Amino acid sequence: MIKDLVCALDYSVCAEWALALFVVAFATITYGTLRLSQDASDRFASIPLSDDVEDPRS
Template sequence: MLTDVIRGIDYSDCAELALILFCFAFGLMFLATTRLSRNATDRFAAIPLSDAVETPRNEE
């Protein structure tokens, strides 16, 4: 009975669902990065250049 269920599953929809989920996640990340302030982006960009351990999200 379980083998009949496994054989009956159509996996072609999984690829389309994965593409939709990827596009949704990409869109959310794009919106999140475009909403960052100029100060935050400058602080994120300076992380690899500094020797000090910093948390760039703490705005002072």
């Protein structure tokens, strides 16, 4: 009985939900990246070049 139930399940919906979740996350990250100001972008870009420990968001 349980074997028949498991065989009847359709997992293709899970793949579609995973793809939709990926697209939403990718679009959100891309939107957040494009919203950054030039000043914030320059501060984030200079992090690996500076020896001082500083918070780029402040």
